[in-house]
Amino acid sequence: MTPETLTPPVPARQHLNASHRAPIAETLNLSKSYGADSATVSALRNVTLRLEAGSFTAIMGPSGSGKSTLMHIMAGLDDATSGTVALGGTDITRLDDRALTLLRRRRIGFVFQSFNLVPTLDVRQNILLPYELDGRRPDAAETARMLALVDSLGLTARLGHRPHELSGGQQQRVAIARALVTRPELVFADEPTGNLDSKTSRDVLGLLANASREHGQSIAMVTHDPIAASFADRIVFLADGRVVDDRGPSSAHEISRLMLDLEVAA
């Protein structure tokens, strides 16, 4: 390890490339701490972040950097200690449980490390679950879009299969279809390649990048995998609950080096 790699990370800067675009999500001085006064642990410290519409953002950082906490709070799954989160102009820190539930149902999509498909439902039913939870059937246009999506993900022949009959990569593609089917304002992907092999990972990441590039889908992906982050068009680095770097598309090598510096500095 050269002394050069031990230099502290560059200070946080606003990512300029796409800042003229409308924000799809915005956090302002977001902080989160756990525990009582004497033994407080801060997971997030004054995080201010803008995610532009149509962007594919990777949120990176070492374990314990606060990246999962940030995602949970931005998705309305956890409370902030202070600060605000706006999603498409709505301040979600002020919403009650019902409003948050409707927000998740209609405006947010999720992709998880462990796929989280419903084992008793087949592929089609899993993909249409967001509509079912909304108490309605997809109309003709929505069905056509669903089928086109399924086709682009290579799942057409699998519509009648149950999750346990699919490979990991196929299951994750079903999860992506479920997340994209309602055209949510923002899709959160939590280590989406954590349970997949290298080749399958690249396929899944290519699909996410494509959804953003071709269809303007906003995606926020939490990951600690530099290869996964290299598919994003913006990478935000978190360390010790703070944003420490924010950059445009980078190669896996560059990202690896930055991550290593962060680990060493920690």
Add this chain to the structure above:
Amino acid sequence: MSAARPTAASPTTARPTAAQITAARPLREHTASILVAALSSAFGVSLLETVSVLTTAIAADDVTGASATVASLLPIAAVVFLSVAVYVGAVVTANSFQTIIAGRTRAIALRRLLGSEARTERASIVREGLLIGLAGSILGALGGTVVTVLLIGTCVGAGFLPDLPYAPLTPVVGLPVVAVALSTWAASWVGSRGVLAVTPIQAIAAALPSDQREAAGGPARAAVALALFLGGDILLAAGVFVGLGDPRGVLVALLGGIVSFLGVIVGANRVLPVILSAVGRLFGSGPTALVASRNAVRNPERSARSTVGLLIGVTLITTFAVATAGFQQMIRTAQAAQPEVYEGVDRMLVSTVVVFSALMGFSALIAAVGLVNTLSLSVLQRTRELGLLRALGFTRGQLRRMIVAESTALTLSAVVLGVALGTFYGWAGAQSLLGGIAGSPGLVAPTVPPGLVAALAVAAALLTLLASLAPARRATRVTPTVALAAA
């Protein structure tokens, strides 16, 4: 990724995956609840039909001197036994639903995360409860009627009953059917309370064991439990007091017993883990005993759920045994004081005890069905935890010993607590019914038949072991890695 063949979790794997073991299979999960509803309904329908037949027979028989008294006592006895069966069924079903929901936590959390409302999730479970209640009570009513008609035919054929045009199907038999359907529905509502506590984040936060998120309940719950228990005990005392002059005191005491035991159930998550853990420490300080003992306190709700099923059975049987012993003792004492009033009472005593034993045995059967179901479900739900212990170096044998230690602690705790409660309830029952009879000795001390307590302990231990060891074997059959991957 063309993956024409499934690779991650091949369906052709010979060993079951953890997901297949723990996956929600609604019908299998609800079989016990349907059976409980059917048993309660069959019992209630059969009981009321029998009462109607006996009333007809007694009315036709002018010879029976005390026919009017017997005819008027029959409905009271029917109400008492019917209430007990419906109550036991409801408690057992609420308990089953709680257990099922604990097993579905992750699935519910996922649906919550994807945008389903908590009330919607609960409503869909309560709908399952209504269907179970309806299906069970109708099946039970049919079964109960068939059995009763066959029984009447046999009795008439054997000459025990006069050959009269009996009409067992009176409108009143609709009462238990409706009561069972409604109580099952209500039990599913009470038992699904836990759905509201499931947070969407539980679907992703894999590191958080879901069982630790089951809160032990706040001080409000403890206060409600205490109020119910004490309020019920006051009613029991009132029943005993009323019983010194009027046998209808037993109805007051019945209500008191129900309320008091409700308090025990509500407070079970505070009381039982402490008892279980203390009992568990009697098994030494080896790793299996230690983990078993800690498990009881670590998840108070689970410990309470598993133990309540056995507790209600033990309490019920003890209540009945103590009440019967008290009943016999009081009649005998009264007989000694005024032999002329109680001439020929001995035959009546024996037949009453036999009939009442059969009636109470039915409620005990309902409790046993619930106990076996709750215990086996909760062991299956622990696949992941057992897998972790296996990964840490526990052998299958050690895990089995751990489950045996837990079951033994559970049995001992339930037997000790159940015998104590049952002695009190049973004494109050006998006292409130017979405290005022001619030649009554007034208040007498409760009699606990020691043989029964021993038999009860053995039966309870066998049932608990049977209900937990078989699913434990199933849960440990998967490799530790597969078990750990289970949601």
